[in-house]
Amino acid sequence: MLLRTLALVFALAPVTALAVPSQVNVAGTMKWVSDAPVEKIIGTADGKGSLTIDFDDLTRISGTLTVAVDTMKSGNGKRDGHLRSAEWLDAAKHPNITFTIKAVKVTQPTTGDAVKMAVLEATGDFTLHGVTKPLTAPVTLKWKGPKVKITTAFNISLDDYAIEGKKGIVGNKVGKQIAVTVRLKGKAN
Amino acid sequence: MTRVSALAAVCLFGISSAHALPRMSLTAGSPCITCHTNPAGGTGRNELGFESMNQVGLWRYGDLGLDFLDAERHTIAGRVEVGYDFRLLVARLGQLTATADESGEKIVQVPDYALIPMQFQPSVAIQFTDWLKVYGSYTPGPKTLSDGVVCDNVFPGQECFEAALQFESPGLPLVRMGKIQPSIGIRLDDHTAYIRGDAANRSGPIIAPNYAEWGAETMYHPVSWFRVEAAVVKPDNLDEALNGVSETADLGAVAYGGRISFLPQLEFGGEIETEAGDDDFDDDFDASPPAKPTVINTWVGASLFASGDFNLVTGFVGVGGHGGWEVRAEVSRSERTTTHETLNAMVAASYTPVDWLSLGLRAERARTTTDRDERRADQYVASLEFFLLPGVELRPEYRLVETESSRFGHAVIQLHTFF
Numbered sequence: 295m296l297l298r299t300l301a302l303v304f305a306l307a308p309v310t311a312l313a314v315p316s317q318v319n320v321a322g323t324m325k326w327v328s329d330a331p332v333e334k335i336i337g338t339a340d341g342k343g344s345l346t347i348d349f350d351d352l353t354r355i356s357g358t359l360t361v362a363v364d365t366m367k368s369g370n371g372k373r374d375g376h377l378r379s380a381e382w383l384d385a386a387k388h389p390n391i392t393f394t395i396k397a398v399k400v401t402q403p404t405t406g407d408a409v410k411m412a413v414l415e416a417t418g419d420f421t422l423h424g425v426t427k428p429l430t431a432p433v434t435l436k437w438k439g440p441k442v443k444i445t446t447a448f449n450i451s452l453d454d455y456a457i458e459g460k461k462g463i464v465g466n467k468v469g470k471q472i473a474v475t476v477r478l479k480g481k482a483n
Numbered sequence: 484m485t486r487v488s489a490l491a492a493v494c495l496f497g498i499s500s501a502h503a504l505p506r507m508s509l510t511a512g513s514p515c516i517t518c519h520t521n522p523a524g525g526t527g528r529n530e531l532g533f534e535s536m537n538q539v540g541l542w543r544y545g546d547l548g549l550d551f552l553d554a555e556r557h558t559i560a561g562r563v564e565v566g567y568d569f570r571l572l573v574a575r576l577g578q579l580t581a582t583a584d585e586s587g588e589k590i591v592q593v594p595d596y597a598l599i600p601m602q603f604q605p606s607v608a609i610q611f612t613d614w615l616k617v618y619g620s621y622t623p624g625p626k627t628l629s630d631g632v633v634c635d636n637v638f639p640g641q642e643c644f645e646a647a648l649q650f651e652s653p654g655l656p657l658v659r660m661g662k663i664q665p666s667i668g669i670r671l672d673d674h675t676a677y678i679r680g681d682a683a684n685r686s687g688p689i690i691a692p693n694y695a696e697w698g699a700e701t702m703y704h705p706v707s708w709f710r711v712e713a714a715v716v717k718p719d720n721l722d723e724a725l726n727g728v729s730e731t732a733d734l735g736a737v738a739y740g741g742r743i744s745f746l747p748q749l750e751f752g753g754e755i756e757t758e759a760g761d762d763d764f765d766d767d768f769d770a771s772p773p774a775k776p777t778v779i780n781t782w783v784g785a786s787l788f789a790s791g792d793f794n795l796v797t798g799f800v801g802v803g804g805h806g807g808w809e810v811r812a813e814v815s816r817s818e819r820t821t822t823h824e825t826l827n828a829m830v831a832a833s834y835t836p837v838d839w840l841s842l843g844l845r846a847e848r849a850r851t852t853t854d855r856d857e858r859r860a861d862q863y864v865a866s867l868e869f870f871l872l873p874g875v876e877l878r879p880e881y882r883l884v885e886t887e888s889s890r891f892g893h894a895v896i897q898l899h900t901f902f
Contacts, residue, residue: 322773323773323774323775325775325776329707330707331653331654331704331705331706331707332514332516332517332704332707333512333513333514333517333707334512334707334708334748335512335513336512336748336750336776336778338775338776367805368511368805369510369511369512369778369804369805370510370511370512370513370805371538371838372511372534372535372536372538372539372838373511373513373535375534375535375538376531376534376535379534409764436764438764441764443764443773460530460531461613462613462653463531465653466653467517477773478773479773
């Protein structure tokens with residue numbers, strides 16, 4: 295009887311773990327695209343984050359996602375150097391880009407059986423180049439048991455974050471808006 | 484005897500010009516104007532170009548305590564950019580000599596290797612207003628210092644200087660006026676390249692390195708994947724190249740040029756999944772983070788340069804990736820008044836595993852058909868570009884040239900410094 299009870303407890307353990315907010319460490323890729331008339335730049339960076347997710351109440355998601363400026367790559371090491379320089383992102387002073395989630399709205403409730411998916415709208419503080427602004431972004435959350443995938447896409451304006459670059463470059467060779475796409479995955483503890 | 488002429492063609496070019504590097508554009512996906520003043524590339528870097536240059540080198544000046552050599556100091560008052568391009572070549576200079584021994588057997592003597600000053604090309608660009616820039620460069624020749632010949636061009640049709648007013652404003656077509664090289668195919672500026680040469684006269688290319696004419700060109704680049712250039716020039720140097728020795732082309736008062744380029748960037752992988760499914764939560768979920776997209780830069784285009792009965796048509800294609808690799812091919816065909824048709828092709832590839840080292844391969848074929856005969860020349864080049872310090876490059880090359888009657892291999896090494 296004792297063995298049966300123990301077996302039942304262990305069998306239900308993962309489900310039980312997801313019934314309360316779970317700590318999820320995620321890691322992945324940020325893609326960023328600058329599309330200006332003279333030049334289109336498609337770059338990537340490494341992202342990571344620590345989230346608290348209540349799979350039964352997704353509006354309670356909280357946490358912070360971080361991208362280290364030093365991991366940003368544009369396909370050209372020389373250009374990456376410019377990107378990190380004081381005239382652009384100033385990685386020495388502002389080494390990280392962060393998004394801290396403050397509120398979540400469910401725009402498409404959870405669907406699916408083995409793999410579940412929900413579409414959310416996350417609002418939070420986006421910090422870039424030392425400037426923090428509110429940002430709302432659509433987020434797709436998919437999970438299967440403890441495995442979690444998160445994707446989001448949004449645009450940011452360089453002007454909003456006091457990124458001026460070299461005179462005459464923004465709007466001509468670098469887009470005024472940067473399209474950002476983030477793909478992360480991790481496992482609930 | 485034929486071997487003698489082959490060697491002469493390889494070695495007797497005293498002055499070259501700055502090599503435009505299409506590989507930079509194809510691997511980074513950036514047009515030449517991102518780093519160069521001249522939208523067609525070549526000597527004369529803008530501020531971004533100098534800063535880029537400063538980051539390429541096995542060693543940096545700062546590592547050696549030589550910060551005062553830092554290339555960031557090239558700009559004067561934020562408006563004047565100065566630079567130079569200097570090349571020294573170690574190669575066999577001179578002609579093969581052929582003598583017969585007592586039995587009548589031909590003995591060929593190869594010249595020794597020599598250190599050859601190949602080029603010194605200073606350049607300057609002045610930004611007068613946000614929309615007006617003046618730029619220029621000058622290339623002295625072998626007799627400039629010794630005999631005071633200001634314009635001592637080695638090739639017929641070569642120009643010793645390029646100078647232009649450049650009007651550039653975001654959203655509007657760029658216009659440059661002055662002594663300019665119109666956009667023809669992919670600018671290479673390599674005096675050893677056959678793509679715009681003539682197999683029947685390898686010391687007299689159709690379009691010489693540093694070719695330039697008085698005229699104007701406009702470039703319109705409305706979106707990142709499309710660019711078009713149109714030029715009108717006075718073809719004095721083209722006339723010298725085609726008619727300097729004998730009249731072969733009846734040129735008009737002006738020459739017209741046009742180039743159209745498509746530069747789409749292709750992206751593979753890294754797609755966002757928006758549908759639920761169980762195929763993406765597989766067993767290797769923990770193995771790696773989501774894949775990053777692979778970006779392929781492409782360049783497909785064609786150009787036409789024509790005057791009177793002469794025309795030069797070029798088609799080109801190139802692909803390159805962020806991993807530092809690129810492959811490009813170009814075909815060019817020319818006709819003129821007399822029966823003198825050229826059909827040349829080039830395939831080139833390079834791989835840049837680290838910023839300071841690039842490996843290159845190039846194969847070229849040149850065919851010229853005249854009313855007398857058909858001549859051909861093939862060339863295979865393997866090279867290394869080794870950047871010791873920012874602006875200091877060693878470039879060993881091995882070059883194999885084959886004609887219908889000869890085959891000759893030649894190793895050279897070039898020291899290239901630029902600022």
